[in-house]
Amino acid sequence: MDIKAHSQHLTYTDWTVSETHLAPERFNSRETTFTIGNGYLGTRGSFEEGYSRALPATLIHGVYDEVPIVYTELANCPDWLPLVVIVDGDRFRLERGEILSYERQLDVQRGVLSRKVRWRSPSGITIDIVFERFASIADQHVLGLRCQVTPVDSESAVEVQASINGYPENQGFNHWELLDQGKTEHGVWLNLRTRSSRIQLGMATGIKLSGAEASLQVTNPPGYPTLTASFLASSGQTVTVEKLVTVFTSLECENPVEVACEKLAQLPEYSSLLDAHVQAWDEVWQKSDIVIEGDVTAQLAVRYNLFQLLICAPRNNDKVSIPAKTLSGFGYRGHIFWDTEIFILPFFIYTQPELARNMLSYRYYTLPGARRKAVHYGYKGAMYAWESAETGDEVTPRWLPPNDFYGEDIRIWCRDREIHISADVAYATWFYWQATGDDEWMRDCGAEIILDTAIFWSSRVEYNTKYERYEIREVIGADEYHEFVHNNAFTNRMVQWHLEKALYIYDWLGNNFPEKLNELDQKLNLSSGRRSRWNDIIANIWIPYDESTGLIEQFEGFFQLQDINLEEYEPRTKSMQAILGIEEGNKRQVLKQPDVLMLLYLMRQSQEFPYSQKTLEKNWDYYAPRTDISYGSSLGPAIHAILASDLGKTAEAYERFMQAALVDLEDVRGNAADGIHGASAGGVWQAVVLGFGGIQIGNDEPVAHPHLPPGWRRLKFNFLWRGKWHAFDLRPQEDTETKGKEHKAMDMEKIQSPDIRGFIFDLDGVLTDTAEYHYLAWQKLADEEGLLFNREANEGLRGVSRRESLLRIVGDKHYPEEKLQEMMDRKNQYYVDSIQNISPKDLLPGVLTLLDELRQAGIKIALGSASKNARPVVEKLGIANRIDAIADGYSVQRPKPAPDLFLYTANQLGLEPAQCVVVEDAEAGIEAALAAGMWTVGLGPASRVGEAHVILPNLADTDWTKLRAKLNDAAAQQQKAGV
Ligand code: BGC
Ligand code: BGC
DSSP states (O other): SGGHHHHHHEEESSSSEOOOOOGGGGHHHHHHHHOOOOOSSEOOOOOOOOOOOOOOEEEETTEEEETTTEEEEEEEOOOOEEEEEEEEEEEEOTTTSSEEEEEEEEEEETTTTEEEEEOOOSOOEEEEEEEEEEEEETTTTEEEEEEOOOSSSSOOOEEEEEEEEEOOBTTTTTOOOEEEEETTTEEEEEEETTTTTTOEEEHHHHHHHESEEEEEEEETTTTTTTTEEEEETTTTEEEEEEEEEEEEETTTOOHHHHHHHHHHHHHHOHHHHHHHHHHHHHHHHHOOOOOOOOOOHHHHHHHHHHHHHTTSSSSSSOOOOOTTTSSSGGOOOOOOHHIIIIIIIHHHHOOHHHHHHHHHHHHHHTTHHHHHHHTTTTTTTTOOOOSBOOSSSSOOOOOOOOOOTTTOEOOOHHHHTTHHHHHHHHHHHHHHHHOOOOHHHHHIIIHHHHHHHHHHHHHHEEEETTTTTEOOOSBOOSOTTTOOOOHHHHHHHHHHHHHHHHHHHHHHHHHHHHHHHHHHHHHHHHHHHHHHHHHHHHHOOOOOTTTOOOOOOTTTTTSSSSSOOOOGGGSSSOOOOHOHHHHHTTTTTTTTSSSHHHHHHHHHTTTTTTTOOHHHHHHHHHHHHBTTTSSSSHHHOOOOOOOOHTOOOHHHHHHHHHHHHHTTOOOOOOOOGOOOOHHHHHHHHIIIIIIIIIEEOOOOEEOOOOOOTTTEEEEEEEEEEEEEEEEEEEEEEOOGGGOOSSSOOOHHHHHOOOOEEEEEOOBBBTTTTOOHHHHHHHHHHHHHHHHOOOHHHHHTTTOOHHHHHHHHTTOOOOOOHHHHHHHOOOOOHHHHGGGGOGGGBOOOTTTTHHHHHHHHHHHHHEEOSSSSTTTHHHHHHHHGGGGEEEOOOOTOOOTTTTTTTHHHHHHHHHHOOGGGEEEEESHHHHHHHHHTOEEEEEESSSHHEEEEEEESSSSSTHHHHHHHHHHHHHHHHHHTTTT
């Protein structure tokens, strides 16, 4: 599947993402993309009218229920969305009748999802239908849905049916028993209970209609309470139906259905609920927003990722945490991984620490589960679950079924061996405390987490008497492609770091809260023997690091594995594990995600061993090319973006960053349907603030060491440190350090990135390949005239005008002007005849996507071609509506390589030459563009287009993001060279 080809369907503004065409092949991934929520629940962006291929889901924090193989999962809760509109007997559905216009939009500033459709029913009635929905962040048990219908050209009898669907499924599995249902004077209600965890859920709904006289009817088929309104609407008359829903579970109150009904009875109007919701969002954004100027896609993508995190962060509950796929899909079943502590929490720690505390408290409350796991494996202390749910017991599936009929079950070893999770939790606990100074929480919860997991480590390490060192054997590191390794550098160093902090916390408690220390001492046994063993482990644990080279070996024996050149597998759309198989992957030096580099990233924050610029460089060069950054783990790209940016690899940093930022918006990895990639979203915040913004804590306050991606004119965000807000407003060229300390501007910041506003495309060999038609026409003419001509001679005619081509073909022969003219006309006639059949399928790969991306980014597009037939060809290609100006063989006198044609084109666009990029496949074209003072992208071999700023084989594998990064690099090179 060509994933990129569809990105054209989403458009971005600073705060909104819109879909203006239905993309059937994107049906389920878009349900994820348009997820809304409020920290209590998340609801996928499924349509109100319901489709059999839809995967609607409303997931509520903490509502887990048992299920085979994966033990427990978030139970899909009753669907509050159903709303069916029937127009003169025809039920509104997108595949029936005719869609005259369509737009679905998520406004992340206001937390509102809407859809506007102009629909012609099968019986020919045209009607506007506008849907809007929100999950109130001001009052988390309230959901609002509004539908407005306006007949366009005739009076219509309309029926609206609003229901609750009490038969939600988790991929075929229904977790609910229906207890009861009924109606009140305000609406209808449903009472259900999960099958094994016996959590009760009450949901109630009422509707209100305005703009017409309506009759209301209640029907209560089992599990599907429904309210129906019927009315007549005349043409141009808007009728509004507001559906309000309340939901509670027995996790918050004793009798949820009663509470839901009471709440429904007291609710104010839809509009005031919406106002309160929007205002609450405003407060959230004041703390957590990031402003980026100069890059609309990045701006929206960053806000979108933050939105997705903000809607799943538990606001009033500290016994739950954010699952890997947030509350937006069935992937990983609502289980909680290190994704939360390492990738997601920093965003909250530094902008909304009370939410970070809720999630860390979840780890405190799940310590009993972690202790049971340690006991089960024969260790002491607390050993956190790789995948955790309501109790903290290990819920990673032990086996997964194979993909093919005859395959064997796959043993998942993460539950047994991916033990770094315990150090990851300690890491987040420590940094939360550092950032907030929340001593009370550290005393009451954090200390016990850090100390009891330290006890686990000292029972887990082994002493190797031969080498006189501590080792940790049989683990899986951050890189899951190697499943049974000894002395994984990441794990060993994190454990060492963890024990260092445990000793610190022990002393800190002793000095500040001796009673608490006493209590913990009795509970956990923190004897001096234990502590001296911690010290011994710290001093003698083996970290496979070669001081002379700075290279860290990912684990014992990694360098002996078969080496791999990932480029040999390109292009690919699958992970290296899917290509090689688990066994073969294990044998090679190929990583699913950063491991040594992940360690360096985590130690970068406090500049601790083994982090240093030198080790970073050395290990980057070794590990980055061996990492499956495209289809391995989605956790990788944001981290690589930060490190690449540190290393001055601007283009790569930006590319990785966008890969992470667009993973769900553009379904970059093809699995967005399973749910939002929460860790990637958190990584995006870290990449912007800690990476590009370069925030570090110097002298007890945050200081920026920015290196903004080229093109970003401004980066603005807030950062909370020890109760004090620090506002950063960074620009590319000024000295941006707050309070004027420590800031060393990197070279890159002085570099002016090109201000690209327009693209000028040559036609032949760039947008389409009519070169063959030209060749055949010339060949025919040459044959008729007995002139020597062949394909090879034709090569020299790229980008050359008709007259000049003919002159080259006739060579020394002399012809009167009329004859030349006649021959040109004849060739042209042959050509014109042959291009009659050109159609959109003759567009070269990648062209359409690029044109759409450019338009979306507000960049003007022109054609600059020597061909006199450029206009009809463009029309036949079906892209005329995407092109703002055409300059062709009639526009100027002097042909390329004179700059005239391009200068003329820029003028048509109203742009300066330096604001234009010319895309050309001909030497003469590149020369012309350079002479015009424009940026150039050459398509083809360097022997032909080597003078261009950027050289690509064709447009197939590129996009605006990549192109811009490359142009920025070219500009940097030029400026460094003083050109
Ligand atoms: C992931 C593991 C996870 C396992 C089972 C794998 O795809 O890489 O981290 O534990 O699935 O859910
Ligand atoms: C990654 C893990 C991650 C998990 C859940 C796996 O594919 O390898 O690092 O924790 O997915 O996102």
